[in-house]
Amino acid sequence: MNKKSLLNLALITVALFATSTAVRAESAFDEAPTPVRTAAPVYPQSMRDGGVSGMVSISLTVDENGNVTRTAIAKSSHPEFEQPALTAVAQWKFKPAMKAGQAVAVAIVLPVRFTAAQ
Known part of the structure; x- marks a missing residue:
């Protein structure tokens, strides 16, 4: 895998983690x-x-x-x-x-x- 692909994969992973964390935080309260x-x-x-x-x-x-x-x-x-x-x-x-x-x-x-x- 080249450097650009690794960087894109890392960015997608970070974005998915941030999204899942935000969803969990939102469900903790209305x-x-x-x-x-x-x-x-x-x-x-x-x-x-x-x-x-x-x-x-x-x-x-x-x-x-x-x-x-x-x-x-x-x-x-x-x-x-x-x-x-x-x-x-x-x-x-x-x-x-x-x-x-x-x-x-x-x-x-x-x-x-x-x-x-x-």
Whole structure:
């Protein structure tokens, strides 16, 4: 198999995996959780002074009461942003996800952006 065929096969495999993951995630609830109270992360001074922007993706669980019960770093552009993002998201409150009219606990990934002033 040539390189182009291998690349196409890899892209198709990734696309199929992404589609099956999205379908499973959609079936976990009818209505996604929505934030009702948020807290902004503290921008690390060294990153602000350096004009550094970035993003941290937080994997979290929202329970059936809308509370954040578990957080973990899913992806991060800079380690310095991780703890401020985790601390902020832990304070968030959500309207819980709904499935068949009942509040349910769900795991989601939430992006937290840090944007340096231009």
